[in-house]
Amino acid sequence: MAAEMEPPPLGDAGQTDFREIEDGEGFFVSTVTILESPEPSSPDPPSMPAEGISTNGPKQEDISLDDDPEDLFAEATEEVSLDSPEREPILSDGPSPAITPVTPTAMLTPRMGLGTAEMFERSLDELEEDESGDTFDMHIAVSDPEKVGDGMNAYMGYKVTTKTSMTIFSKNETTVRRRFSDFLGLHSKLASRYLHIGYIVPPAPEKSIVGMTKVKVGKEDLSSAEFVEKRRSALERYLMRTVKHPILLKDPDVMMFLESSELPRAVSTQALSGAGILRMVNKAADAVNKMTIKMNESDAWFEEKHQQFENLDLQLRKLHASVECLVCHRKELSVNTASFAKSAAMLGNSEDHTALSRALSQLAEVEEKIDQLHQDQAYADFYLFSELLGDYVRLITAVKGVFDHRMKTWSKWQDTQLLLQKKREAESKLQFANKPDKLQQAQDEIKELEGKVQQGEKDFELISKTIRKEVSRFEKERVKDFKVVIIKYLESLVQTQQQLIKYWEAFLPEAKAIA
């Protein structure tokens, strides 16, 4: 939830203000404008806005929700306000500070001390649950992959069915057809909109040239069927993760993706398009920058979390690799068991002792059933365990990206501060140089820079706050996901063993009957 900014003035005044600030203005710019606007009813943004917040509570939510000037969510805001009177008064959205140039980091740090931060996170969580009005009730299914077109221009179309009882959607059930590049396009839009302000945007499934080429060429074999199934499942998980995010769910592009029957073709997702190349260049530039930024981390929480995610990343990758190995070997085991079964059947055929011959045929049957068992288990290994790990490896990359953005934001802020300082020094020199117009110019520049510094600081605090919330949400999701999957996976193993027991118990008397 982007419930960061200092609540604007009470009542509709605030809301109207917000709505007036329409297109073209970025999220932050609009909020800043609000804050600086001479609202008479605006209470002084106090450092400890406990009381201030409670009354402003509902409204502040509305503001932060909508960055979309088109106000699709007018109704949504209504609902939110209805539900939120019980909101925790302690809910502080954040450092109030923005107006005074004296950087509130001093104010920031004590409040972001561990205890407060936890309380902060917890109460935000409660906020999330309350605020969407309905509880999260949504199910998206991706199904019916169908090849459209022919040759190298062919593509796979998927049916996307959304079933929900949430009122923000126009219908209870919608079905649309989408292709892979549509998903990528959606992700690219969400990423460009939310990543740099600290939201963990779930990554889209990866492209696969080999896989797709096989499909395009029309190769109808087991491996291309597996590829399509793998992709279908991945797309479904991707969409579910995206809508589980309370902010992303309300993004108009997401709504459009799920509901509108026609979607403009997302060309910029192609690897070799202009946009694609630009992306690659940016990635390289980012990598270089990352190495040169040395951030003064004043907040131990970030340092600790960053390290935790690094460790988690490493171990998850290792685990993923091992599980992939296991899947491979189990598939191999299944194949070898099947081949042994056939061989045992042949042996049984040529055995001239009747009872032994029968027993060997039975053995062959048992092994055949077991081979199917191994295959099913390999399937479970993969879809339950391996894919989850793969998803999380990619998600953590997104998390790390968000941490990097914070660093960049900090760096930008610091740079602006340095620049301001230099200009101030230059200005003081000019004071004695008796050049009035140059002086004026310098003073103007300083004024501008002061504003920028404030903004930079605000951005930094905002992104820090967002990240804290996001990380907490992410960790909750992660714990839930892993717990659910681990149990499901173990249950699949239980089933396999139960089946094995059944098969061998049926065989034992046959073996004993050999006389």
Next chain:
Amino acid sequence: MEGEPSPRSGACFHQGSFPRAVNVDLQTDATLQVDISDALSERDKVKFTVHTKSTLPNFKQNEFSVVRQHEEFIWLHDSFVENEEYAGYIIPPAPPRPDFDASREKLQKLGEGEGSMTKEEFTKMKQELEAEYLAIFKKTVAMHEVFLCRVAAHPVLRKDMNFHVFLEYNQDLSVRGKNKREKMEDFFKNVVKSADGVLVAGVKDVDDFFEHEKTFLLEYHNRVKDASSKSDRMIRSHKSAADDINRIASTLYTLGTQDSTDVCKFFLKVSELFEKTRKIEARVAADEDLKLADLLKYYLRESQAAKDLLYRRGRALVDYENANKALDKARAKNKDVLQAETSQQVCCQKFEKISESAKQELIDFKTRRVAAFRKNLVELAELELKHAKGNLQLLQSCVGVLKGDT
């Protein structure tokens, strides 16, 4: 040494530590009992301590031991094969050469890769490789022992002079391994034999029993070969999967210790679970190896020995028929008739002698085979069940704990 109380039971057990893989059904008795009471694995050879207990008068003592190496077993086997007197018997197949190469290679690779894994992982893998080495070692001991027991149980072969020397002579038999020339000779002999084998197999046998046996053995042998190699591959995949679970368990453990959230408990519990199930999976693979793969391998060798017997009989038949033809020719020409008659009689006797013993041998072979398969298949099923139940219990209890936690 205690032999088996019931005559139908398996190979010689001894008071030592090696559990036997029994692939044969032997009739042992107190007059001659042989076993391998100890074995030592040195750098590139294995020294077996062959222990004999006998009431037969031709031995100097009633109980004695000697140390033998693999080459000496081969020498003994080859001496049986080359002995014309034993042409009518299934010569117990020679034990395969002890092969620790694969295992040694793995241990070496592990040593090289020591730097790239954690200490626990290294120790774990080392333990496993050592267990594998030990398993191979036990198997090779069992196979050498089975060979000796088969010889000791055979009514004719047990009286063989070379066998007694093998058992009793406590010096080195100085049996050098075959040199290159001899190996080449063997190779050619085999080539000739197989070509011959085809010829001989082509001759339709008057005797239904042998005709049936021929067809049966040819097909059976091929299929056992196929089944043996497929079972090996299946078991290898099984072992690889068990190794993967090992690695997964380690990584889960690290994840569990690192994680600060609720899920760390899950990771640690599952890691513990996988450690245990992996051991069970490895045992399943090992038991399948012992009860299934080894059984098939053994009967691959035995069916080859039976085929060899049929070949020898076939050769004798051809010789007999040729002698008959020669006799007819001689009588027609009325030249060297006596010689031809003697020669024909010799061939006839030889052939009939072989036929008679071969028939019994082949019947015994079937009995042994059926008994061995029955025993091993029953044990295989019982072990699979035991392990599956063990696995199931571990899994269910873990799921129970984890579900209770959420």
